[in-house]
Amino acid sequence: MREILDTLERWAAEGVRAVAATVVKTERSAPRDPGATLAVSETGDVAGSVTGGCVEPAVYEEAQQVLAGGPPRLLAYGIADEEAFEVGLPCGGTVHIFLFQLQHDLVRRLSGAVSEEKPVALELTVSGPEIGGQRIVALDGRYDPVIDGDTFVLPFAPRPNMYVFGAIDHAAAVARMGRFLGFHVTVCDARARFVTPERFPDVDALVVEWPDRFLREAPIDERTAICVLTHDHKFDIPALQVALDSPAGYIGAMGSRRTNDARAERLQAEGVPEEALARIHAPIGLDIGSRTPEEVAVAIGAQIVATFRKTAVPA
Numbered sequence: 001m002r003e004i005l006d007t008l009e010r011w012a013a014e015g016v017r018a019v020a021a022t023v024v025k026t027e028r029s030a031p032r033d034p035g036a037t038l039a040v041s042e043t044g045d046v047a048g049s050v051t052g053g054c055v056e057p058a059v060y061e062e063a064q065q066v067l068a069g070g071p072p073r074l075l076a077y078g079i080a081d082e083e084a085f086e087v088g089l090p091c092g093g094t095v096h097i098f099l100f101q102l103q104h105d106l107v108r109r110l111s112g113a114v115s116e117e118k119p120v121a122l123e124l125t126v127s128g129p130e131i132g133g134q135r136i137v138a139l140d141g142r143y144d145p146v147i148d149g150d151t152f153v154l155p156f157a158p159r160p161n162m163y164v165f166g167a168i169d170h171a172a173a174v175a176r177m178g179r180f181l182g183f184h185v186t187v188c189d190a191r192a193r194f195v196t197p198e199r200f201p202d203v204d205a206l207v208v209e210w211p212d213r214f215l216r217e218a219p220i221d222e223r224t225a226i227c228v229l230t231h232d233h234k235f236d237i238p239a240l241q242v243a244l245d246s247p248a249g250y251i252g253a254m255g256s257r258r259t260n261d262a263r264a265e266r267l268q269a270e271g272v273p274e275e276a277l278a279r280i281h282a283p284i285g286l287d288i289g290s291r292t293p294e295e296v297a298v299a300i301g302a303q304i305v306a307t308f309r310k311t312a313v314p315a
Contacts, residue, residue: 001037001122002114002156004048008039009111012104017042019063023050024074024126024145024152025096032095034145035154039102042067050097051077062099072100072132098126098152103134110136110156117158117184124152143223159184160223164203165211165239166230167194170254173297174227175203181301183225188214190235212238220246225304227284231255237266244276250307252284252300281307 001008001022011018023036031052038048038056040063050059055077062075078094106122113120113136121140125133128150137153145154162183164171171187178185179202188207189195195206207214211230220226226243230236231254240263243251255263260282267277285299286306 001035001048001154004037004039005107005111005114007047008102008107011039011041011045012102012107015104017067018102019066019099020102021050021059021063021097021099022124022152022154023095024098024124024147026093027078027095028093030093030095034147034152038063040064040067051095055095055097059097059099066099066101072098074098074126074131098124100124100132100134106134106136114156119158120156122154122156124154125150126152157223160221160225161186161219162225162227163188163215163218164227164229165189165235166228166232166254167191167199168229170293170296171227171229172200172202173293174229174300175200177297177301178225178227179203181304186218189230210238211235212242215239215242215246220248222247222249223308224248225250226252227300228253229284231259233263233266236263237270240267240280241270241272244272244279250281250304251279252281252303254284255282257283 008018018039018041021038023032023034025034032050036050038046038050038059040046040060046060049056058077062073066072074096076094076096110122119139121137123135123137125131139155139157143155143157160183162178162185164174164185164187167187167189175185175187185203186205186207187195187200187203188209188211190208190210192208195208197206200206226248228236228239236253240253253260253263264277281303285296286303288299290296290299
């Protein structure tokens with residue numbers, strides 16, 4: 001739902017009624033995860049998606065019924081029969097979709113909380129006597145949508161942090177990739193002349209500081225991605241030491257294999273155990289033969305996604 005909040009807020013500001021169809025549960029293979037939302041306005045406009053197209057027409061018709069005064073409803077879509085022309089999921093899975101009319105005030109408050117990076121969740125009552133109930137609650141630390149009895153909880157956690165160290169040309173491309181993937185991106189370098197808005201227009205924050213000093217004070221959790229692009233021992237050895245003492249979910253370091261071998265030896269000499277060194281993705285990014293900064297950013301972005309999704313990929 002997050003990706004269509006701007007549209008929902010605009011409809012709310014215009015007083016346009018809208019119905020949201022939200023995936024609350026999936027079984028087996030499904031094209032979208034819980035939380036994916038398609039919204040239909042009373043003027044017939046559509047935003048978002050719940051299955052990438054295969055059941056959207058049926059969901060649209062159900063949404064029209066809710067807009068016409070029908071009750072909220074929890075529906076399941078799967079393979080209807082062997083005829084491919086029937087409504088169903090060719091991927092062989094089942095999605096459970098809840099349709100409900102959006103409350104304008106709730107949309108405005110939810111959009112405001114998300115824009116201010118407040119940790120909140122949307123609770124929807126998807127069955128039982130209170131079906132259709134919706135409220136905003138404080139996030140309880142869970143980052144994944146979950147259905148619990150009659151209630152579906154959709155978290156809207158603040159964006160995870162990506163810290164990019166080294167104000168080089170590759171850093172600008174990596175920063176753009178980080179923003180595209182939904183991170184709050186900070187670029188940090190000790191050299192002030194290189195850390196400028198002109199060089200990095202697509203970041204959330206620019207910091208002039210030694211990377212290790214910055215990291216000691218920066219918020220880091222298991223959703224954090226740390227990209228060390230300095231490939232200069234005086235910067236990256238201290239930064240990696242701090243990073244390895246943190247719960248960061250992704251740590252990557254740029255450099256040739258020779259550079260990375262030398263860096264590993266230095267880190268071991270500083271007392272970093274071998275099992276900790278295994279947390280560093282080095283050379284950073286998937287080996288896809290990338291050369292340009294943009295290609296390198298794609299390789300790094302793909303590796304970050306694979307790491308957080310716990311998908312086995314080549315180093």
